[in-house]
Amino acid sequence: MSADQRSPAPDHRALFSYLTADAADDYIAIMRLFAGTLLADLSAEEVGSQLTERGVVLDPDTVESRCRQLVDWGNLVRSVRETRVPTVAAYHRSRSRYQVSKLGGRLHREAEELFRAVDGAREVARELLARIVDSLDHILLQVGDVNRRIDVEALAGAVTGVFNDHQMFHESVTDFYAYLSGVLTRYDLGGEEYTQFKGLLLDYVDLIGADVNRNAPEILERLRILLQLIDRVLDHLPAVPTVDGEAFTIERLPGRALSDWEQLAAWYGASGSRSGPDQLRAAARQALGQLIANARRMLTATGTGLSRRADLLKLAAWFHSADSDSAHRLYDAAFGCYPARHLLFGPDEPDTATGPGTSWWESIPVNVPVSLRERGDRAARGRSSRVPDPGTEAQRLVGLAHQRDAARRAAAAELLAAGPLHRSRLSKAARDLLLEKLSAVFAAVSTSATPIEHQDADLGLMLRATPANGDATIVTSADGAITIHDVQLVAVPIAGAAHRLAAAG
Known part of the structure; x- marks a missing residue:
């Protein structure tokens, strides 16, 4: 069981008590005072005076009681600072001093962030995915070469940046899809609000999916390489401070353990189970499916594209302003609840003996078409076609992309194996890749007398293209054969990228 799956300790649950207690406003004001200043060390008298300055008036006995209760819950701890006062009376007033505890301060900061949160959608920090790729490249550059001197501080900063960026991205995308789920379940969603939300969903979800599809494979590729060098990473991270040979009980930053x-690599798909990107794609498909279901519910049965929401709101306004008698008449007119009268002269009935005096309860039921009975229209109905599942097509496209990427990497490996390209024999894929790169090289080499890379x-x-008058590649x-005049071409690997290419192959 991982650390985030274990149940909290019973004493940790007590930390939340001040948020829901009867005097929650007093407790929150006191915690805000302690958490707002670094290493605040205050007595009950000082707490009371500072709360008064902030507009919260509490008598000294109440402040003392509240602080003691916060100590019992674990949000505050008693201070051990020596008290220096001029009189005995002042000593009794200030002998109990308090400081915020580590967990109490962390909890209150999270609570304050929750208080400031709005009900709308939270922007997804999708740009952090590209920054994770850059941080992983920096880590691989530090530990990839055994002869390289490792910058310990830079390595630790890159490791912390990877996990902080991933946590912020994961939290923001989780909040965004939770907001989508809450809005899509609303039955009153319609009109202009529905149109705006539809635009947000279609544009933003597609934008998030594009970033994830582009950056997630790059992150996974680098994590797989880094796991092979993880011992070198962990050995060069700063050690936990010690005193007298015994280590502090310190909660280490993420990335300091294998x-x-x-777990990070598993989230991006290294474990073979359902990865985080797969979950994001499934959530996007579910949100789009719910959006289509809402659109189907809003449309009328005849497919005119009009919602009955405005009609029902107008009817509700009439009921709100009508007296009792008018409301009964309005209800009868709106829902067809007039007194039952069986008047014949309608559709042919199986029993012609049924007359005006026969109750509907006792007569033979009239066969009403389903479309008229359930939807109020006589339009012909047929079975609608099923909406195709985009998941299979998406998997096929992803597979094709992987195949194209693998073919390009194989062609690049063939060019690198050839080195100097003069009189080399290449496959069609390697030849096409060379022609693709030549278009960018020719524009520069034609105006320069120095080698172009x-x-x-x-x-x-x-x-690398080197001008050479009279020679050819x-x-x-x-x-067929390709002759490139006045240029010598050489394919060389980029420093630091050879091991990534080998791992991908």
């Missing part, structure tokens, strides 16, 4: 990296960081490939393949 389990932290394994074109880099592709994703493939780990650098193409000839590349052959199964369907």
Whole structure:
């Protein structure tokens, strides 16, 4: 069981008591005073005077009682600072001093953040995914070369940045989809509000999905390489401070244990189980499905695209302003609840002996079509086609993208194996990749007398073009030969990218 799955200790539950107690406003004001200043050390008298300045008036005995109760719950701790006062009376007034506890301060900061939160959608910090990629590249640059001197502080900063950025992204995207779920379950959603929400959902969800699909595979690729070098990372992170040979009981930052990296890699799909990106895609499909269901509910049965919400609101306003007799007449007119009269001269009935005096309770039921009975219209109905599941198509497209990426990496590896490209024989895929890179090289080499380098960081490939009057680079393949005049071409690996290319292959 991981640390975030264990149940909280019973004494930790007591920390939440001040938020729901009968005098919650007093407790929150006191905790706000202690948590608002670093290492605040206050007596009950000082707490009372500062609360008075903030507009919260409490007598000294009440403040003392509230502080003692917060100590019992664990939000405050008694101070051990030596008290220096001029008189005995002053000593009795200030002998009990208090400080905020570690967990109490953390809880109150979280509570204050919750108090400031709004009911609307929270912006998703999707830009952090690209920053995670950069931080992982920096870590690999530090530990990838065994002969390199590691900058311990820079390594620790990059490790902390990876986990902080991932936590902020995960929290913001979780809040966003929780907000979507709350809005989509509303049955009063309609009109302009529905239109605005539909635009937000379609545009923003697609934007989040595009960032996740682009950056998540890059993060997973780097995490898999980093797990092979994790011992070198953990060994060079700063150690826990010690006193007299015994370690403090310190809650370490994330990324200082192997389990932290394994859980992070599992979230991005390294474990083979359902990954975080897969859950985000499933949540997006569910939200879009609920949006379609809401649109279907809002439309009338004839498919005119009009919602009955405005009509029902207008009817409710009439009921609100009508007296008792008018409300009864309005109800009868709106819902067809007139007195029952069986008047014949309608559709052919199986029993012609049924007359005006026959009650509907005793007569043979009239067969009313389902469309008329349930939806109030006579339009012909048929079975609607099923909405295709986009999940299968998405998986197919992702598979094709992986295949194309693997083919490009194989072609890049072939170019790197060839090195100097003069008189080399390449496959069609490697030849096409070379032609793709030549378009960017020719524009620069034609105006320069020095070698030109074109880099592709994703493939780990650098193409170096050196001007050479009179010489040529000839590349052959199964369907012909290419002659590049006055240029010598060499394919070399980018420093630090060879191991990533090998791991991807």
